[in-house]
Amino acid sequence: MSLLRLDQVTAAYGPAQALFDVSFQVDEGEVLALMGRNGMGKSTTVKVICRLLAHKSGSVHFAGQDLAGQPPHRAARLGLGLVPEGRRCFANLTVAENLLAAARPGEWDMTKVADLFPRLGERRAQLATSLSGGEQQMLAIGRALMTNPRLLILDEATEGLAPVIRREIWASIARLKSDTGLALLVIDKSLRELAQIADRAVILERGRSVWSDRFDRLDPAVAESYLGV
Numbered sequence: 001m002s003l004l005r006l007d008q009v010t011a012a013y014g015p016a017q018a019l020f021d022v023s024f025q026v027d028e029g030e031v032l033a034l035m036g037r038n039g040m041g042k043s044t045t046v047k048v049i050c051r052l053l054a055h056k057s058g059s060v061h062f063a064g065q066d067l068a069g070q071p072p073h074r075a076a077r078l079g080l081g082l083v084p085e086g087r088r089c090f091a092n093l094t095v096a097e098n099l100l101a102a103a104r105p106g107e108w109d110m111t112k113v114a115d116l117f118p119r120l121g122e123r124r125a126q127l128a129t130s131l132s133g134g135e136q137q138m139l140a141i142g143r144a145l146m147t148n149p150r151l152l153i154l155d156e157a158t159e160g161l162a163p164v165i166r167r168e169i170w171a172s173i174a175r176l177k178s179d180t181g182l183a184l185l186v187i188d189k190s191l192r193e194l195a196q197i198a199d200r201a202v203i204l205e206r207g208r209s210v211w212s213d214r215f216d217r218l219d220p221a222v223a224e225s226y227l228g229v
Helices: 042-049 072-078 095-102 110-116 118-122 133-145 163-179 191-197 220-227
Strands: 002-013 016-027 031-035 057-062 080-083 151-155 183-187 200-205 208-214
Touching: 002 042, 002 183, 016 031, 016 042, 016 057, 016 183, 031 042, 031 191, 042 057, 042 151, 042 183, 072 080, 080 133, 095 110, 095 133, 110 118, 110 133, 110 163, 118 133, 133 151, 133 163, 163 183, 163 191, 183 191, 200 220, 208 220
Parallel strands: 016 208, 031 183, 031 200, 080 151, 151 183
Antiparallel strands: 002 016, 002 057, 200 208
8 A cells, every 4th residue: 555655746946946757656564765866856855755845746645645735744743754864963962852852652762762773772861962973873763763653764874874884774774674564765875785675666867757666676777877877
C-alpha cells in the first residue's frame, strides 16, 4: 500500500523551476533510495514532501491525505520524520533535551534510541555542541525517531563522516529495516551501502524522475549515465 505518493510534482524557487513532473511512491515498510548527482532536485523534493516548499502543480499525498496547503508541523504530525542534511541539532541543549524536544507518543523513546545508538545513552547529559560530527548525526536520527514517524527521511545521513562512523550508521539503518515496519526514504550517493538496504530506487536528473525500478535492476550503464561524475 502506498504511504507516500508524488504525482507529476513541479516546484520552483521564485522564477527558477527546480522540479519538473516528479513522480514516485514509497510503500508501507519499504526502503526507497532517492538518487542523483548534486543539484538534481533531491533536497528540493524532500522540502516539498515535508512542506518546507510548496509545489506548483501535481499532487503529494501522505497517509491518504493531500499535503497541498499543509504547514510543516501538520505534515510532521501525520508521521513524516526528517533527518536533514547538515544535522542541525540544538547546540545548546543536551542530548536528552534534544530527544525530548521532539518526543511524541509511540514506540520510540529515549531507551529505544539509546539501544540503537549506545553513544547517545552514554552522552545524554552532554551538550550537543560537544559531540563529534558522527555523534551529532546519530542524535539527529534519534531525534527524528522520537517523533515516532511512519516514514523516516534521511538526507545525506553519512555525508562527510569518518568511515567507522559511516559503517555504524549504515548498520543502524539496516537494523531499522530489519527490526521495524518503518518506511525509509534514503538520499545518499553510496551505491554499495544502498544496495544492502534499498528495495527500490528513483533517480532524478535536472529535476525530473528519469529512472525507477527495483534496486537490484540498477545496472552499471544506468548508474554511470545518471550517477557518474
